[in-house]
Amino acid sequence: MNLVAEEVDYHIFKDQGYQKLPASMQDEFQQYEAFRWAEGYFIYHLMHLYGIGMPKAPLPPRVSAGLERFGEKYGREEEKNRRKQMTAVFTGREKLNEIGAFIHDHEDELWRAFQVATVLDLNRTYKSSWFATLLGLLGVSVFLSAYRGWRFETRRSARALVWAVWVVVFLLCLRGFGALSLPWAPDMLGLMAAFFVGTWILGSGVPKKRVSLQKAGFFIVHNGLLVLLIGGATSKFTTERGILNLDSRDPTPKDVYYRFFDVHKKARLPFGVSLDRFGRKDWLALQVDFPNEEFTSRPPRYTLWPGRTIELDQVRDESGAERADLRIEVLEVYDHAEVGLVKVHESSDPDAEPLALAELLLDRGGQRSRFLLLPMEGDRARLQAEVLRDPGNAWRLAAANGSDPESHFPKARPGRERIGTIEWSIVGVGDGQPTAIPVVLGETVELGGGYSLTFRQATTDFRTGKDDDKESHHPLPLEKQPLGFAALWVDVQGPDGAEPERRVLFETIDDVQFGRQRGFFYSDVVLRFAYDYWSAPGPPRYVLHWEEHGKGELVMPDGSRVPTSDGQVLPLPGDAEVTVSQLLERADFESNLSFHNSEPDENGWNRAFYEPAHRGVVLRVTRHPGTPEEESQRVELATSQAGNANLWFSPDREVVLQFVENSEMMPFEWRSVLTLWDRDGAGGWKKVALGSEREREIRVNDYLYFRGYRFFQTNADPQVPTYSGIGVVYDPGIPIVLIGMYAIILGGAIAFLVRPAVKGWGTPPKGASA
């Protein structure tokens, strides 16, 4: 080791960080960084025993007060835990600064210590030769002391052999009855039998008066230790470990893996491995929000399992004792949830908020679909759900409730119709808040600051590849175009008087969010376009009007009215048939979920684990439990955002439940299914028949063993859901070491537990006096 050169490097490192060092030195200095932090952390704590002299950072009063209220909602225990965790964070930050300063002040000493530790191999003692030598010496001395005075005695050995045969027969019987189902049971059983036979025969040659429990324990333990050391040595000299990176999108077998602690050396397996499937399942959790509280702390998430009860929202009763005012019980949990269309019906609660809604069924050539139509306000449709448009473009229909239906017909003359609205904002002009203006084709609008907009063209059916960002090439006039993707072409004129910038704006695309804004010439002009499906040119307008549940009228373009009611077909032109399913005054929604659980087959194989699926839960939510106002409700939730199936709002909107798969923490489980391949001799691969998918499946704590190699689940990447990191280990020492360990446990139990239980403690301790 060139210490002078290292000194030079050390000064570079100290001043400029290890990135400035030659590549060959970076590894070592990275290790030094870890070393100085670990030692600094240790010494700092050694110098501040019992926390004396450590910084104290009390919680700011504002945080503390917020936690008090938090505790009322989520329980005192949660409050205390938050307090402890936040105090630890506040104090911890201060402490880490102090440790950093300590390291900085003692940099030179730590560097010396690092060099000493490196020379003595202290950092990875277990890899050092001196440690291996020590273990070797231990083995030799255990052997010598265990077999002191040993000599071969024919009669004793013969007797021992007979006993040993009995033990082997017994073990084989156990195996025959299926009582032993250890991994690679035949190997283990054989080794175990060999161990006991050997111990028995060898033990018979040690001079002692008679076989005792203590002697048996002694022999089993020490032979176990010898076997363990032999196994350890086998491991040390033969083990290969690494990681095999597989991706289920890539079916080609891989035989190259990366060795641990030696990244640059690739190692090769004598066969190939490919990944058939990889799956991750997260814990199911419920987040309970109290939206009126506006907590800054994040609400806790409760992991769900059937039978769990969560009690929240503490209130005080007359006696001053707190009780929970909200109880959530988990009734059932499902690994599959289908989310259907939301069901609507008239609310049974006469005090419920009025919410008018028309449910319509549209039948076109046998294809039926359902629409929920919200009543319009004024003559402008802000939401697509406010206008139903005929797929054949023969009519469009809006709903009216609580207003004069005539007022919804736009009065603009043809050619001057409002196409939609634009919200504009310009950096440095006005108050910077978005302003909404109507869009009429051909019009120019002054925005202020010298900017103006001219609306050029619009389409309801933007066709990628045909239309471009300069103009629409749609063959049909706007009123005849089918409903697709709405777009608007505008000219933006700047204060500089230059050639105006032509822009195409799309409905539903936010230019800022999608990064288009930066590419615009006048990038400080932000525009958002919303198409108006009612006032824009298009087919004739009809209004469905009702003022009471189930009874209404259809208002024709000419102002005439045709009565209608639930179940009737509306007299609309065209070939589509529209049936009024329900006309509601106080609509109530109900999610439409169906759940089922996938059961693993008799081998424990569950294909459903690998299939992406929404998951479901059934809860019983009880408000005011234990009081006369107690009210229970069965709530079904799915982890899908479709139709807000993952959310539940209490009727008074004070509680919101959100059902999630908690992917922020460690998952519930990872699994992979592997296929193994042999080379076919012609440069290709052929599958090794290893049985069913369950037999080729690996889970955490359940590895696959093949030709001396063990494959286990070790890594995953939430960003790449098809990637699975498979640990590879080749280690023939494993069964040997395990035999040794089992023997030591067994021998220890015989000597220390069985013997006193059978024979008592022997003579009572002497000197019993007072």
Place this chain on the structure above:
Amino acid sequence: MGDPPQGSFGMNAFIDSIHPFQNGLSSSGMWLRWVDLICLVGALLGTGMMLLRWSQIAAVREGRAVKANPLEWPSTLALLAAVVVGSVQVWMRYREVNHFPSQTMSEVIVMSSFSLLVSMLILHFALQLKSIGYGWAIMGDALLVLVLLGVIGINCYTLTLSSAERDLPPALQSYWFPPHLAALIFSYATLTIAGLVTVIYFCLRFWMGVFRGGYSKGSQLLLLACLLLIPFAQVATIPIFVLMGAVLFLLKLRGHLPGREFMAPVEGTMEEVSYRAFSVGIPFLTAGLFMGAFWAQEAWANYWGWDSKENSALITWLVYIAYIHLRMLGGYRGEKAMAVLAAGAMSVFITFQVFGFLPDSQKSLHRYTDDGVVPTEGMQGKTSDETQARLEVQR
């Protein structure tokens, strides 16, 4: 334990820990306070029982008929009740988190205080101290009182830790999780009790030396330094040290201080008692240690990862193995053997609680029990290597 206790150990914390009727307790929290309350009652009964022993001893001395100690069965009953209620507490916590409750530091520590009660109950019957003599019965009573007070102290400390539940990461979802933890914690508890016996002995020896003399100044100073300067002496040795000093001082004032000849048999018997406690604990320590290896073998095909916690546990095991060999082959008896045993207890303490401060513990797999530490997805080997290997693959 990454950080020092955040709360205070004041009177409020004590009252909190024995008050099962407060607002907003989880059911496991409530049962934990019942355990403390029972332990407090048991400790008071035990102290009373200890005091009544003196009259029994006096009766023996004076040749009078010895009356049975009326507090004997109530204090044993209190210990039994604490074990039963402690089991209920563990069961409640199991129901609250839906897995064997030993994942967070607070769960592990509560488990250890519960194990202390269980091993005390076992040792109470296994050691049979009162069958040896009334002096030994006092020793057994003292052990009981110390353990009960220790349980309250440990549970008090637990209340300064976050009791938030954590989901089990995939690697911990193994059938090895409960036996590995339970065997180790039980052995720690039993070996701690063995250590407690040695602490009582060394305190006794020191004060006998002070009041009666007979020991060299050097050995007395060394003993004093060990008793007062070991880490966390304030919860481990100092209370016993002060209490023994006060008791022996009182005896000296009243002229009942035992003679110098008293110490030799005391040494022999206490050593035997500590050895028996050790004998109960060591098979579980061994099994717990190797069960971790069986588990790691199933999870990562690696029975021994030289993880810092594994190393620390191995060192502890080796100290005890050294003890048994020194005792059986080296002829160590009495205070020499007890010193090794005390070193073992210290090593247990370091492995179990001081571990989080050790230099190499930052990247240990066994830091699951800390708050706010989320284990990374790469669970074996150097993560940086894995990351780099993956980057290479992506290139």
